[in-house]
Amino acid sequence: MSLLSNYLSQDQFCVLFEYLTPSQSRFPVKAQLAGFPVCVTLADRVHSDNDAAPLEISKLYPENVEKLIHYSGKGRDIEDFVQFLHQAKSQGQGNLLLLTGDKLKNHQFGDDGAPRTRYLESINAVMEAKRHGGFYIGVALNPFKYTESEKEAQYLKLHKKIKAGADYVITQLGYDLSALQEAQDFLKRNQYSQKMLACVMPLTLERAQFILKKKVAGIVIHPHLVSVLKQEKKEGNESHVYKRCALQILICKHLGFSGVHLSACHKPEEQELLERYIEEYRNLDLPACMSLWNTLWKTQTGKEFIPPEVNNQAKPFPAKNILKYKYLSFIHGAFFESKVSKSIGKIVFKSLLWKAPLVSKFILKAELLAKHIAVACESCGQCRLADTLYVCPETCPKGLANGPCGGTHLDRCEFGDRECIHSVKVRLAETVNQTHVLKENLIPAVPIEVRGTSSWQNWFDADTKEFSKAP
Numbered sequence: 003m004s005l006l007s008n009y010l011s012q013d014q015f016c017v018l019f020e021y022l023t024p025s026q027s028r029f030p031v032k033a034q035l036a037g038f039p040v041c042v043t044l045a046d047r048v049h050s051d052n053d054a055a056p057l058e059i060s061k062l063y064p065e066n067v068e069k070l071i072h073y074s075g076k077g078r079d080i081e082d083f084v085q086f087l088h089q090a091k092s093q094g095q096g097n098l099l100l101l102t103g104d105k106l107k108n109h110q111f112g113d114d115g116a117p118r119t120r121y122l123e124s125i126n127a128v129m130e131a132k133r134h135g136g137f138y139i140g141v142a143l144n145p146f147k148y149t150e151s152e153k154e155a156q157y158l159k160l161h162k163k164i165k166a167g168a169d170y171v172i173t174q175l176g177y178d179l180s181a182l183q184e185a186q187d188f189l190k191r192n193q194y195s196q197k198m199l200a201c202v203m204p205l206t207l208e209r210a211q212f213i214l215k216k217k218v219a220g221i222v223i224h225p226h227l228v229s230v231l232k233q234e235k236k237e238g239n240e241s242h243v244y245k246r247c248a249l250q251i252l253i254c255k256h257l258g259f260s261g262v263h264l265s266a267c268h269k270p271e272e273q274e275l276l277e278r279y280i281e282e283y284r285n286l287d288l289p290a291c292m293s294l295w296n297t298l299w300k301t302q303t304g305k306e307f308i309p310p311e312v313n314n315q316a317k318p319f320p321a322k323n324i325l326k327y328k329y330l331s332f333i334h335g336a337f338f339e340s341k342v343s344k345s346i347g348k349i350v351f352k353s354l355l356w357k358a359p360l361v362s363k364f365i366l367k368a369e370l371l372a373k374h375i376a377v378a379c380e381s382c383g384q385c386r387l388a389d390t391l392y393v394c395p396e397t398c399p400k401g402l403a404n405g406p407c408g409g410t411h412l413d414r415c416e417f418g419d420r421e422c423i424h425s426v427k428v429r430l431a432e433t434v435n436q437t438h439v440l441k442e443n444l445i446p447a448v449p450i451e452v453r454g455t456s457s458w459q460n461w462f463d464a465d466t467k468e469f470s471k472a473p
């Protein structure tokens with residue numbers, strides 16, 4: 003059992019110090035912060051696509067320091083992850099945080115000859131790590147979502163992550179305490195025993211401006227926060243940054259969080275300042291902490307933490323998309339799920355004729371022709387449409403099938419060029435009463451060697467291709 007799992011199972015509030023992995027400078031690691039036990043957590047390619055591997059960097063820290071290794075699925079597939087698991091095991095690293103990750107800085111769309119960048123979904127990584135056994139598995143949640151569909155999509159995916167085997171949850175960085183409270187309520191309401199940690203960071207003016215300028219995926223910084231930080235800088239009140247961070251940590255503790263994932267607080271002098279304010283406020287109860295937090299952020303309306311452009315008007319779901327769902331669902335049932343179709347298909351595809359390269363090519367072309375116009379099929383070879391309400395996962399730039407990444411902004415995709423397909427799926431699921439499909443069906447990863455083959459053939463050729471799922 004790892005120390006981290008001990009802390010969480012014994013409700014010992016802990017602090018995970020996050021370090022990025024590009025720099026060679028190592029900061030001394032404290033054994034505790036204001037009496038809370040400390041772990042080091044090593045991020046995966048946050049600074050650049052070419053950051054050093056967290057497993058390598060972990061060797062630079064003393065053995066007795068408890069570590070949490072991040073693994074991000076960007077630009078990777080399931081084989082890469084299996085290799086990583088073997089390495090982690092041989093190094094004795096059992097604490098993992100499995101993420102899909104934000105977009106690769108050098109993301110390729112695959113439209114100019116270069117292969118399309120693939121992303122290993124966190125859910126598939128959790129399933130694989132669970133299958134291997136011996137890991138303490140963390141997953142992420144972004145609770146800072148402000149349309150019904152993007153928020154619902156996050157929580158539906160969290161249900162799946164927990165079903166896949168997640169042991170604990172770490173939230174995205176954010177300052178909206180009501181969203182953090184909602185995340186805690188979700189665990190309680192669903193009687194999940196998983197523990198949750200909140201990501202916090204001392205928010206300086208420079209960091210807020212950096213996040214806004216770089217449009218860091220999934221982080222919400224309201225203009226009000228920037229104007230408070232600007233004014234504080236002018237007045238020389240920058241210590242308020244650490245006061246608020248201390249308060250946020252204590253508020254999270256009051257709300258039932260099991261710890262915090264602390265970003266950008268590496269230097270000893272920053273940690274000392276934070277520690278000083280935690281000690282100063284340690285005995286305040288929740289209302290007193292909240293009141294001081296609101297005073298320091300100069301809140302007036304209570305809306306100072308949510309995006310100013312939020313519009314809660316429900317969008318009507320287009321009738322043509324409902325018809326399309328019904329039509330494709332009927333075709334799937336009739337041609338691929340019924341007993342008769344399965345028996346006929348198996349007999350037909352048993353013939354060696356279908357394995358001939360020319361015939362295989364023909365089927366692949368026929369499938370692409372039939373499905374490309376309807377759903378923008380890309381011949382992934384393992385059709386998942388029945389589990390994604392006939393919205394093709396390949397139309398998500400990251401190719402995610404199980405649910406959204408954390409990067410949406412008011413339903414817009416992290417890539418900025420479309421509505422997130424998972425928000426669309428949520429709205430469709432609610433309209434056709436199929437939300438359980440998005441909550442329960444764990445969709446396996448597509449192995450690379452299967453891409454570019456016919457899912458029709460794979461579906462019926464059950465002896466060799468058991469993974470195939472739909473038409």
Ligand code: SF4
Pocket residue numbers: 397398399400401402405406407408409410414415416417421422423424
């Ligand atoms: S469509 Fe949604 S899940 Fe896919 S990259 Fe865009 S925001 Fe992320």
